Amino acid sequence: MRTAIIEGEFRPGERIIEQRVAANLGLSRTPVREAVRMLAADGLVIATRHRGAIVRPLGRVDVLDLYELRARLESYAAELASTRAQEDDLAEIDAGIRDFAAAMGRTDLDVLDKTRLYSQANRRVHTGIIEASGHARLGHILASTIDAPLVFEAFREFSQAELERSNNFHEMIRDRIAEHEPTRASALMYEHIMEGRDRILASLDAAEDGGAVRRSARKRLTQVNPANPSARTVRALRVHRQHSVSVAADVSCRRAADRCRCRFGVSPGRTRCPRGRSSR
């Protein structure tokens, strides 16, 4: 369930129906209820009065709060690591950096599997630095922040240049830690996390803009005569196609978009959408 939330299979705000989850996993409701309770303790799920447990919705303010916290705490971890890291700590950070580079070279994987590799490698680097800080409480506080659902979402949308930049930051931070330069290691970590924040905010903005454009395009499309599309319809279709949804004039956009959980929709007949999320 944790993976499903982090990878966006359960969308923010979506209800978690214990009975359905239990049936899908072939379990009784008791372990599912216990899992929901643990996820709530980690802040991934919230209990609501009328709808039961829902996946915690993450808006702008949540991203700002989460990343400000991460930037400060992880830069402190990098600072401490610069004076406390042992050889095996550095070896672990190096392994994460190598994993990240190896993931960039994989051409045989789809978007979801590649994103999983980036996410794991990134976690290995960051956890390695936190471990190297030798501050157990700091590690405990940070444990639930690296795997936030939006972090995974951001990696999914990273360009090759952004991935390389991310791993460059990992290398620079690692080198400052190895050279026992706490101020520089800390400043680099702060900047690395804040760049991640900016990336997530940008994709949130794009999703909001895209959502508004798509809603208005759908509305217009459902009102037209498909046998004789007007110039307005043709324009609306063009807007709609920009969001990776290709539809014929006689197929309602709503039907096409509803096939996929992806907020950008999916072409009719496809089982995987272009952004790597599987259809319902």
Ligand SMILES: [Zn+2]
């Ligand atoms: Zn990172």
